[in-house]
Amino acid sequence: MRHPSLKLKLLKTLMAVILGGWLIWLLCQHDQVSRQQSRQGDLLLREVAEQVLLSMPRNIADVGSAGYLELPPTLAAAPTREFDKIRFQVWSLATGERVVASRKAPITPLKPDFQPGFGHVQTAGDRWRVYAVTDAEGRVQVQVGLAQSQVEAELAHWIRVSLISAIGVLLAFALAIWLAVSWSLRSTHRLRDGMAAREPLDLTPLPTAGIAREILPLVRSFNDLLGRLGVGMQRERQFLAEAAHEIRTPLAALQTQTELAMRATDPAQTREALQRLHGGIERITRLAQQLLDSARLEASRNEGREAIVELSDVATMVAREFEAMAERRHQTLVLTVEEAPVCADVDDLGILLRNLVDNAVRYCGEGGRIEICCHADPVAGEAVLRVRDDGPGVPEHERERIFDRFFRGSTGNGERGSGVGLSLVARIARHHGARIETGPGLQGRGLCIAVRFALQGETTAN
Template identity: 45%
Template sequence: MKKSPCVKFHSLRVRLLVVVLSTLLVFWVVWIGCQVVTMSRHQTGQWDSMLRDIGTQIVLSMPTELGRLSTSERFSLPVNQSYKGDKISFQAWLHGKRLAFTSPGAPDTPLKPDFADGFAETTVDGERWRVYAVSDATGALQVQVGKPKTVLMADLERWSTLSLTTAVLVLLLLKASIWGVVHWSFKPVTAVQRALRTRSPLDFHPLPTERLPNEVRPLVASFNTLLSQLDTAMQTEKRFIADAAHELRTPLAALLAHAQLAAEADDPQEAKAALRRLTAGVERSARLSEQLLDLARVDVSKPGQSETVPLYETVEMVVRDFEMVAVQKKQRIVLDLEPCTVAGHVDAIGILVRNLVDNALRYTPASGRCVVSCRTEAVDGRDVVRLKVADNGPGVPVDERERIFDRFYRVPGTGERGSGIGLSLVARIAQMHGARICVGEGIDGRGFGIWLDFEPAPQAPVRPAPREPQPPLAPGRAPQAA
């Protein structure tokens, strides 16, 4: 496949070279043209001045007996020497009729046939001449001094050739210098390119930026930022896959064992008990799978894309989903809600609330109580939206409270078997939304409580006057919002 000629101009080296050399070439052409015009006028002025001076000196140098000297013999140069003058010719005419004497090589016909004093351009024997004529005070003698125009053009051609040759040499030297400097400056970029070509696909180490030019360094720094983000995403994927495989291995093995026991049991009661254990294992596996999916969804969430979320509506909707769980365990849920909004992801906040309520109901014993509140409060002189979930269960030891948000960590000694993902999801979502998370005692100095302080959403609705929460619901009834 042939490359298009325009592809070459995608190179910064070629672009810089073409632009600089083209600019200099245009400058040189204009400058030489101006110099040619100037030199032509200057040379003409010099010629005229020289011709006038020579003619005047010859007139002043001639004796009055010039007529008697015109027939005399002339001196000659030695044999080993020859005359190679400036090709300036002059003639001396007496009374405009008789040629008294001429310079060597001068034509025999008058250089200025009209014998008028001053400058003129004439043609002698088919050749153009620049001529100056000057007469003495009596008008008896006139000296005509001339120089062929071809000599002037030869001088201009010689000067133009020298200037163009110098310009071409300067342009070639400049081209070599620019190419060398650009090539030397882009050596670190070429080294980075070679390093990328030989790097393994999963190598996300930052590229070196020490010797790069200042114009290219920000671009490579942006690449390094992107590589760092890719590395973080890849490590998160690896960790998620490893954790998911580790956590799913045990419940799947338990499910297989319960299924085999149910299949091999001869006693219907033993088979029924095995099936109950199998059902409980399926429920735990389904819950674990749901939490792993939630974890994956949170990991790919983009913090910059947020919306106004009515937190009180989300809380009430999530609590409604846990009605049957609370009824089966004879637990009571109290909702204490006020209209309040936060900026964030509605799906992520729903995951956060669901894990908080699930964690509270899971570790609260039968006939226990759970309070879920959402209100705007003043903290340190500013308003925050506080979401709190508290229970009166066994609680969490003080020395274990810092670790409950670690992924797959479970507090030792608890009767419930959890996955250790729920509270880690809560911590991740809180960090993503810039919420402050705190833990402490639950209801009436017992149990466990978690509350999160969110920044209110811009232009949030005015907080209404709080209303007293309704009494706790009797076991078996659906929760109600205060």
Template identity: 45%
Template sequence: MKSLRVRLLVVVLSTLVVFWVFWIGCQVVQMGRHQTGQWDMMLRNIGTQIILSLPVDTERVMLNRRERFQVAEQTGYEGDKVSFQAWVGRHHLAMQSPGAPDTPLKADFADGFAEVTIGGQPWRVFAVSDVTGRVQVQVGKPKALLRADIERWTALSLSSAVLVLLLLKASIWGVVHWSFRPVTAARRALGKRSPSDLNPLPTGGLPSEVRPLVESFNALLAQLDTAMQTEKRFIADAAHELRTPLAALLAHTQLAASAENPECAKQALVKLAAGVERSARLSEQLLDLARIDASKPQQGGPLPLYETVELVVRDFEMVAAQKQHRIVLDLEPCDVQGHVDAVGVLVRNLIDNALRYTPAGGRCVVSCRSVIEGGREVARLKVADNGPGVPPHERERIFNRFYRVPGAGGRGSGIGLSLVARIAQLHQARIGVGDGLDGAGFAIWVDFELAGAPPAQPPRRHPEPSLPSGQRPALST
């Protein structure tokens, strides 16, 4: 019984049936008592009326006259339902109603009510005598007639209840069917849609109980549509970004193959190796981006951030030495809640971005320490350099996917910082940007929630470079 219509119909009708059965049962009992009281009153009134209607000399007339009067037509006569007898003494039946038995209705001739058996059937009898005790009138009625009246009333009540239930069933079914017409229409419209149609379902006319569910579906459809549009843009941008280095690789390969002297071939091969390196890095970043986009935004376990930073920096020592860069570490123990792989990708892209745009002989400072930000203690990971920096009006756009600052000296893919923003969002971390070292260059910091209890003595907050006027102090992710 999964249908809401059937459930509603069964519950409502079952409740009404139980109520009506109880109510009819109570009414039958009350009706029996009421009818018995009415019967007794009726028998008393008839008996008393009969004995008060008899003349004083009726004793002689009743003893000597046995002949009865007749009426011209007895159509519809039902007087035999109540029988009465008039007795003179205990042995003379002076008068009786048509159909009444010849034997006394009340054999003990005691005044009052009694339950007797006549002809094998129970009767209700009332006897009343005159003040002299010479004449007694006995009035009785079979109890089968009482049961017949109660059964007839019960049958009528049950028939009415069944009719009302049928009408109520039809009404409930019609109202529920009418109320669910918008739901049925939405289901049919959804069934006719193509798999790529993620437009919201219509909510007009929906019952208030169903509207939140449909609105939740619409919210989910909106999220799916956003995800699909993001995926389409990602595929288009990735194809565009891969087309350029692949074309350059082909050109360098053809140049090396057609070179007439070893020096030209060597130069072409050097450019070819650089193109391969750039393509490999771009492919790695695209894979990281796809993997991060597919991950769920849930916190991992406690992670020693300073150890992860140190490991990633060690991996960049050779690259820094080749470019004559100097990396300075400023670390203190601090644990955060996070995924080690994702945080490693974040740190690697921050350092790679700093080294890529810092000229030869430049300096990069990587720090990890606890600071007080907004009245709460956080673990701040910061990478600052003394390179050309980022213009203030471009600082909010550098986290967009495939965006590169115009005129930048490096050959970046525009994916690294978008990866940083996405990973920070997954960890509910906050990104900030500002000036780099010695009032120049560029700095990016990420504030993570600390894992575990805060230290007893909060460390001193280290001042950060302020953004120029008109810029927001931090980018929330």
């Protein structure tokens, strides 16, 4: 994928603005010069015609054409740049004879109709701008002409010079702009070189000294991102360390129970050791599953797999999964559901509810009661999922902390949890924009955890 160059984009933009402005200026100048040349040309033609007429003797019409005088051979003709493009003729109106004419003037009259004033004529293979003036007695007429081809040639020369000058100026501007932009972006080059030289896990903030004001917000936002990444990586390191500790403890217990079972000679002792071994395996299996769920949540957080899910179906499915476990503990598992559609990831909802029910079943105690309730609250526009029990509960001052990773409450009914399950519940609820509420459980005892999702569509009771 090709990435546009900022320097090239700035250069193109500035050069386009300058070139556009110069073209507009050139068109205006061309129009102005054309008009100015036309006015000055007419004024020059009239001035030359009047001066020629006033310099002629009264008997010029009787002189006739007798040839032209020549300069001495030793004297070179002076260059006539301004007047070389002007031609004049002096005509005798009585005889229609050309009396006097400038060199290179056409043989035919510049103004064949001999009408005084300005006009355009086509003669001698060229188009001429002509001015004619007649003396007071009507005997002689002076005709002065300016070839349009020479005017156009002069204008083209001016345009050529302007174009060459403009190209030179534009190239100088382009070089100056390129150098100025390159100089202005030196700080970004230093940032790039500094980032390239860093270690892979170096998340220290980028230096902001000498950074241009326009780039400083980008660098600050990048530093904020580095800060958040640092906090996240620190949490992950802490999580891995604590998870390793949590796994190592039951593994050591499993090894101890295995050795006891191998050394036991009494069947009762062997059975007791195996039961403890089974409990340890169950605990480490649960911890491993929770750690896998945590990793899956991190991996699928931005996949966007949300869809309309019926919360009551998820509650029914999870309740059936825990029927056997509750029966072994002589517990009563009650399920009350209504239709409550939500927009969520069905796998995430399963993890959330499994951890809530698992927490209730494990800490409720033998012969306890667990209720799973799912219903819609149309007034609040929420779908409510509630799990409550009549176990020992959690002290009120600890209820907010039970959703922290690896936190264990002071009351556990003899059960030793991992401190991961409820943290998964909080993360999933936060990801789905849901609210978590805690309170006392059944008959003022135990714990109640309610998760409120945004309700989707209409519902009916079942």
